[in-house]
Amino acid sequence: MTSAAxxxxxxxxxxxxxxxxAALELFDTARxxxxxxxxxxxxxxxxxxxxxxxxxSLRTKMSFEVGIAKLGGQPVFMDHGAQRLGARESVRDxxxxxxxxxxxxxxxxxxxxxxxxxxxxxxxxxxxxLSDRFHPCQALADLFTLFELAGHxxxxxxxxxxxxxxxxxxxxxSLMHAATLLGVGxxxxxxxxxxxxEDVTRExxxxxxxxxxxFAVTADLHAVEGHDAVYTDVWVxxxxxxxxxxxxxxxxxxxxxxxDAGLMERASRGRPAPAVFMHCLPAQRGMEVTDEVIDSARxxxxxxxxxxxWAQNALLVHMYGNGQHHQPGAT
Ligand code: CP
Ligand code: NVA
Numbered sequence: 001m002t003s004a005a006x007x008x009x010x011x012x013x014x015x016x017x018x019x020x021x022a023a024l025e026l027f028d029t030a031r032x033x034x035x036x037x038x039x040x041x042x043x044x045x046x047x048x049x050x051x052x053x054x055x056x057s058l059r060t061k062m063s064f065e066v067g068i069a070k071l072g073g074q075p076v077f078m079d080h081g082a083q084r085l086g087a088r089e090s091v092r093d094x095x096x097x098x099x100x101x102x103x104x105x106x107x108x109x110x111x112x113x114x115x116x117x118x119x120x121x122x123x124x125x126x127x128x129x130l131s132d133r134f135h136p137c138q139a140l141a142d143l144f145t146l147f148e149l150a151g152h153x154x155x156x157x158x159x160x161x162x163x164x165x166x167x168x169x170x171x172x173x174s175l176m177h178a179a180t181l182l183g184v185g186x187x188x189x190x191x192x193x194x195x196x197x198e199d200v201t202r203e204x205x206x207x208x209x210x211x212x213x214x215f216a217v218t219a220d221l222h223a224v225e226g227h228d229a230v231y232t233d234v235w236v237x238x239x240x241x242x243x244x245x246x247x248x249x250x251x252x253x254x255x256x257x258x259x260d261a262g263l264m265e266r267a268s269r270g271r272p273a274p275a276v277f278m279h280c281l282p283a284q285r286g287m288e289v290t291d292e293v294i295d296s297a298r299x300x301x302x303x304x305x306x307x308x309x310w311a312q313n314a315l316l317v318h319m320y321g322n323g324q325h326h327q328p329g330a331t
Contacts, residue, residue, distance in 0.1 A: 004029070007318040011119040011126045013112070015136045015177040016203055020211065023182055024154055026140065027147045030307070030314035037070055040313070043321050044073025047103040053129070054080040054109050055238045059281060060129045060137065063309035064106055071313060076102070085114050095122035103320065110239050125319055132170060132239065133197070138280050139174035141311040143182055145304050146229060149276065154182075158213065161185040163227040163267055163275075165257055166288050167250075168196035168217075169240075171233045171280050176215075180204040183211030187227065191253050192219045221256065224263060226270045231278040232259045232288045251287065260290045264298070276300050 001007055001018050004025035015023075033040050049068055053061065061077065068075040085091050085107075095118045098105055105122060108129040109115055119126040128136050143157075150156035162179050164172050168190045176196060179186040186208070188196060195201070195217055208215035216223065224230065235254040236247055259277065267275040277289070277299040285291055294301060 004318040007315065008320075009125060010319065012136055012315065012319075013115050013119060013126065013128045013131075014134045015139060015174055015181065016200075018177070018181055020182050023140070023143065023178065026311070026314045026318060027144050027152075029317050030144050030310040031148075031152055033313050033317065034307075034310040040071055040317060042072045043317050044068060044071040044103075047073040047320060048101065049073060049075050049104045049106055050078055050098050050102045051075055051129070052078045052080055052085065052105065052107040052109075054084060054107075055130070056081065057108060057129070059305050059308050060108060063305075063312055064129070067309040067313045068316070070309075071316060073103075073316075075106075085109060085118075091117045092121040094118070095126075099123045104316075127315070130170060133200075134174045134177075135170045135280070136174045136177075137308065137312050137315070138171055139178035140315065141304055141307040142175060142231070142278060142280070143178045143184070144311045145278070145300055145307050146184065148303070148307075149229075149300070158183040158211070160229065161187070161214075161227045161271070162229045162231060163187045163189060163224045164231045165189045165221075165224060165259055165263070166232040166254065167194050167235055167237065169233060169237050172196050173200045175231060176200060176204045177207070180207035180211065180213065180215050183208075183213040185214040186216075187214075187223050188217045189221055189223050189257070190217070190219060191257060194253070195219075221263075224267045227267045227275055228271055228273070229276045229278050230259055230264060230267045232257075233280055234282070234284050235288055236284075254288070258288060258290065259293055261292050261296075264293055264296075274298050278304060281305060 001022040004022050065075045099122045104125045106127045106129050109131050112131040112133040147157050235250045277293050279301045
């Protein structure tokens with residue numbers, strides 16, 4: 001997506017096809033909507049959205065439901081916690097039915113491939129609300145949060161350095177995409193064997209090169225030094241439980257990677273101000289982060305949660321605002 005105009009009618013399954021310009025235009029819309037929602041109140045007038053969730057959610061469900069209502073649209077929640085997509089009928093048939101009623105499908109799934117299948121089949125846009133591979137809406141909100149901390153100044157945003165410490169998971173992948181696209185210096189620190197996927201790492205190396213920024217993936221905790229923000233996520237993601245053994249094994253492997261006050265102090269070295277702490281939530285307090293850090297004045301976790309709604313609403317404004325739209329039921 002070269003500019004925000006290209007978002008009209010597009011699927012949002014990953015951020016790898018975004019450009020810095022599109023992301024910054026989106027942030028500008030998010031900033032304006034957050035300051036005053038009034039001009040946006042009818043953007044989704046008469047439009048309905050299916051929210052399909054195969055996994056639990058607080059932030060994603062609430063921020064989409066409340067956010068869509070703020071824009072004048074209607075969210076319809078479909079709880080797929082007890083029944084995987086594709087179990088009762090094929091994912092393709094599911095999509096071909098939904099497109100007759102709704103203007104967009106917002107789906108939280110186990111498999112990115114299920115989203116791809118749905119997007120391929122449906123005439124209406126599909127938005128990834130988290131999969132095994134990516135969490136693009138989260139990363140947009142996270143970079144928008146950094147953009148706010150940078151005083152809504154793209155130059156100051158590019159001067160920032162972000163460290164991700166923990167599992168190289170879905171949240172990490174999308175954060176890597178968003179940060180490297182926007183030219184934010186990024187260091188990913190994961191235990192050996194838990195690094196982000198090779199293909200995503202390669203893409204992000206190319207994005208960082210194009211942006212002229214730094215990007216590194218390492219197991220060395222010393223690499224957290226010199227960052228403006230430290231981000232972590234749970235060590236065991238939804239669907240990765242795999243029994244008590246897997247949880248116990250991960251807790252052992254990740255024990256050194258807890259974000260505590262010492263790590264935050266080390267991260268802040270050489271930077272103008274103490275680093276902020278970021279987390280997509282939900283957090284396993286005492287595991288990937290201590291209470292002291294997540295409850296500190298430098299923690300921006302609830303700003304991130306609030307910004308889920310503003311970033312997603314900006315996305316919806318660009319996807320559906322003035323222009324041509326898919327008409328449910330139209331052939
Ligand atoms: N961060 C996030 O996606 O939270 P939920 O799982 O509660 O939606
Ligand atoms: N990585 C976590 C993020 C939850 C928002 C998971 O997939 O469970």
